[in-house]
Amino acid sequence: MYGYFVKRTLQAAFTAFFVMSLSFVLVRLMPGNPADQLRGQLIRNNPSLSQQEINRRVANYINIDYSRPLHEQYLTYVSGILQGDLGQSVSQNAPVSEILGEALPWTVFAFSVAILLMFAVGISLGALMAYKEGSRFDVSTTGLGIVLNSTPNYVTALLFLYVFGFTLGWFPTSGHISSSIVPIVDPLRPVATAQFVASAVYHASLLIATVVITGFGGVALAMRGNSIQVLGEDYLRVARLRGLSDTRIALRYVARNAILPMYTGLLLAFGAIVGGSAILEQVFTYPGLGYYIVAAVEARDYPLMMGGFVLITLGVVVGAFIADVTYGLVDPRVSTGGDAS
Amino acid sequence: MSQGNQSETKPAGSGGFGTVADSSLSRRERYRRVLDLWVVAPFRVVWNDVRARIGTALVLGFVTVGVVGPALVAEPRVGQAPLLVGPFRGGIVGGSWYEVTNASLFGLSVPWLAFHWPLGTDNVGRGILEQVVHATPRMLTMVATAGLFVTLLGTTVGALAGYTGGRLDQLLSTAVDIVLTLPGLPLLLILVALLEPESPVVLGIVLSLQGWAGMARAIRSQVLTIRSTSYVEASRAMGLSTPAIVAKEIVPNIMPFVMINMVNAMRNVIFASVGLYFLGLLPFSEVVNWGVMLQLAYSNGGLLTLDAAHWLLVPMVSIILLSMGLILFAQGMDRVFNPRVRARHAETTANGGDEPAESSPRTASLGGDL
Numbered sequence: 001m002y003g004y005f006v007k008r009t010l011q012a013a014f015t016a017f018f019v020m021s022l023s024f025v026l027v028r029l030m031p032g033n034p035a036d037q038l039r040g041q042l043i044r045n046n047p048s049l050s051q052q053e054i055n056r057r058v059a060n061y062i063n064i065d066y067s068r069p070l071h072e073q074y075l076t077y078v079s080g081i082l083q084g085d086l087g088q089s090v091s092q093n094a095p096v097s098e099i100l101g102e103a104l105p106w107t108v109f110a111f112s113v114a115i116l117l118m119f120a121v122g123i124s125l126g127a128l129m130a131y132k133e134g135s136r137f138d139v140s141t142t143g144l145g146i147v148l149n150s151t152p153n154y155v156t157a158l159l160f161l162y163v164f165g166f167t168l169g170w171f172p173t174s175g176h177i178s179s180s181i182v183p184i185v186d187p188l189r190p191v192a193t194a195q196f197v198a199s200a201v202y203h204a205s206l207l208i209a210t211v212v213i214t215g216f217g218g219v220a221l222a223m224r225g226n227s228i229q230v231l232g233e234d235y236l237r238v239a240r241l242r243g244l245s246d247t248r249i250a251l252r253y254v255a256r257n258a259i260l261p262m263y264t265g266l267l268l269a270f271g272a273i274v275g276g277s278a279i280l281e282q283v284f285t286y287p288g289l290g291y292y293i294v295a296a297v298e299a300r301d302y303p304l305m306m307g308g309f310v311l312i313t314l315g316v317v318v319g320a321f322i323a324d325v326t327y328g329l330v331d332p333r334v335s336t337g338g339d340a341s
Numbered sequence: 342m343s344q345g346n347q348s349e350t351k352p353a354g355s356g357g358f359g360t361v362a363d364s365s366l367s368r369r370e371r372y373r374r375v376l377d378l379w380v381v382a383p384f385r386v387v388w389n390d391v392r393a394r395i396g397t398a399l400v401l402g403f404v405t406v407g408v409v410g411p412a413l414v415a416e417p418r419v420g421q422a423p424l425l426v427g428p429f430r431g432g433i434v435g436g437s438w439y440e441v442t443n444a445s446l447f448g449l450s451v452p453w454l455a456f457h458w459p460l461g462t463d464n465v466g467r468g469i470l471e472q473v474v475h476a477t478p479r480m481l482t483m484v485a486t487a488g489l490f491v492t493l494l495g496t497t498v499g500a501l502a503g504y505t506g507g508r509l510d511q512l513l514s515t516a517v518d519i520v521l522t523l524p525g526l527p528l529l530l531i532l533v534a535l536l537e538p539e540s541p542v543v544l545g546i547v548l549s550l551q552g553w554a555g556m557a558r559a560i561r562s563q564v565l566t567i568r569s570t571s572y573v574e575a576s577r578a579m580g581l582s583t584p585a586i587v588a589k590e591i592v593p594n595i596m597p598f599v600m601i602n603m604v605n606a607m608r609n610v611i612f613a614s615v616g617l618y619f620l621g622l623l624p625f626s627e628v629v630n631w632g633v634m635l636q637l638a639y640s641n642g643g644l645l646t647l648d649a650a651h652w653l654l655v656p657m658v659s660i661i662l663l664s665m666g667l668i669l670f671a672q673g674m675d676r677v678f679n680p681r682v683r684a685r686h687a688e689t690t691a692n693g694g695d696e697p698a699e700s701s702p703r704t705a706s707l708g709g710d711l
Contacts, residue, residue: 011518151661279616300534305534
């Protein structure tokens with residue numbers, strides 16, 4: 001157990017280090033040298049600035065001072081990131097950490113709700129399908145799952161936006177909350193807080209529905225497969241022979257052993273879906289992390305691009321680390337460090 | 342020898358009873374058995390499985406459209422038709438989107454159907470069908486590149502790591518873990534901004550840069566389990582060379598994983614390319630991808646008015662059908678390769694290996710709906 005923990009921690013640290021180095025390399029590879037571009041812009045806009053002042057500002061924006069030796073640039077860059085300094089966004093004219101810090105809670109909120117719902121629906125449906133294996137219900141749900149799985153989520157998003165947003169007008173088509181609502185979370189003012197939460201849920205509902213609709217099919221199929229496999233195990237026959245109740249068998253034996261392999265999948269899904277959030281957030285004009293990354297790429301705003309990339313990756317690394325470490329706690333087979341599969 | 346084997350195909354097996362020993366197989370007979378094991382029996386399995394049949398039909402349909410389509414359908418040009426014509430103008434029956442004319446074939450005048458923008462046109466008068474069809478070859482090239490790239494890299498790395506073990510395995514596995522952890526889309530966004538790929542081959546490789554890792558991991562653990570099975574150890578003890586063991590014992594066992602991962606990579610590259618074109622982040626000069634159509638339709642108010650809805654819906658349906666075809670095809674292939682499923686339908690496939698499949702009875706159970 002101890003060795004596994006150490007190995008996993010080292011791996012997470014190494015991955016984080018690798019990502020920061022990669023992002024450094026990527027910034028340096030950017031076409032047209034972002035620093036020169038910025039320098040030109042600054043000189044054009046305020047010709048009175050001294051060369052030193054311009055250099056200072058450019059370094060501030062990009063987080064890299066191109067005139068210094070490479071290893072020094074690298075160290076400054078990494079230590080800057082570790083201190084939460086991701087540079088200055090060019091297009092939004094604000095510190096990158098501030099923009100992303102404001103966007104992050106919205107993405108986390110919308111996608112956590114969506115992923116939890118998706119797994120809840122998928123797992124219960126998958127268990128039911130496995131229980132009724134071969135029935136008409138199972139066949140039609142499997143078919144539905146395949147169809148939903150082959151639909152990209154932005155296609156579903158566009159359809160939802162068209163039907164429920166524009167045509168029927170039931171749901172808002174952009175933004176976090178209504179403009180008339182004050183964003184406030186204060187236990188002393190429950191009415192205002194409730195209004196705020198309700199408005200946030202209302203604005204995120206189309207996005208949440210899209211993630212759930214396009215995602216639950218895959219979860220259900222995985223759960224169905226796991227459950228069917230568990231149903232064939234010997235210990236289940238033993239449990240039945242011992243005369244255990246059906247509920248106990250279903251919950252303690254089948255559900256537990258079928259869900260376990262999906263636990264890491266759940267935590268990794270956060271990473272994958274938040275990483276893939278860019279297109280959905282763009283479609284729904286929902287200013288979260290992905291929205292700003294796309295906006296940054298469109299504006300060639302390198303600091304914001306790299307900041308978003310580093311932030312998301314570190315989030316995913318931490319998520320995967322937590323998943324692996326806690327998985328060792330719930331499933332003793334893993335903690336030996338051997339191949340879990 | 343071939344004369345004796347001919348008679349063996351009879352179910353009763355009256356004539357060449359003594360010729361079944363492996364050493365007496367002629368080259369031609371061996372080829373026939375290989376063909377049987379790898380072509381006839383899989384085909385039968387596929388044909389008997391509803392999902393695989395649909396999947397194969399869809400994939401073959403798209404390949405046909407990609408190969409033949411551009412020659413048959415006019416190239417989309419601005420102003421080739423009236424603007425924003427609806428699909429099936431004038432109704433399905435008796436509409437003005439088709440007309441019966443005469444075409445001359447080898448000097449003979451034969452009745453012919455001429456189509457006029459059957460799926461409607463966009464806001465600059467380009468036919469929607471024409472755009473979908475002419476974007477297909479590039480999409481298929483991209484998808485095939487991605488599948489090939491992912492399969493080659495993933496299988497090589499995974500098999501190498503699993504088979505060699507030790508330090509090389511550790512190194513490769515760490516690399517795989519890191520690549521798996523990188524968030525796909527943000528990295529793609531940045532790479533695409535950096536490289537601005539236009540060629541479908543380059544695009545396919547860039548968009549599937551991450552896909553090989555998942556495959557490598559699946560293959561590695563699969564190779565690990567096969568490596569220690571008794572039959573592989575037996576062949577090693579018999580002194581078979583490593584390439585022979587890999588080719589004969591390992592590859593057939595990992596084929597299901599290869600197929601499924603390859604199809605997944607293909608599906609992902611479709612989704613990613615369409616998504617990036619849709620966001621307008623990939624450079625394009627003409628309609629080269631269904632994502633471009635989505636983007637143009639969306640940015641020209643395809644969501645707001647019913648006039649342009651078909652413009653948005655046609656590429657959507659194409660995307661869904663192609664990826665559904667790929668998924669169903671992979672599931673059918675799972676049926677072909679998966680030893681467990683094969684065992685369940687032993688009559689067809691197992692016999693296909695031991696004696697000519699023509700003599701084996703067709704099993705009705707293959708048409709199962711699971």
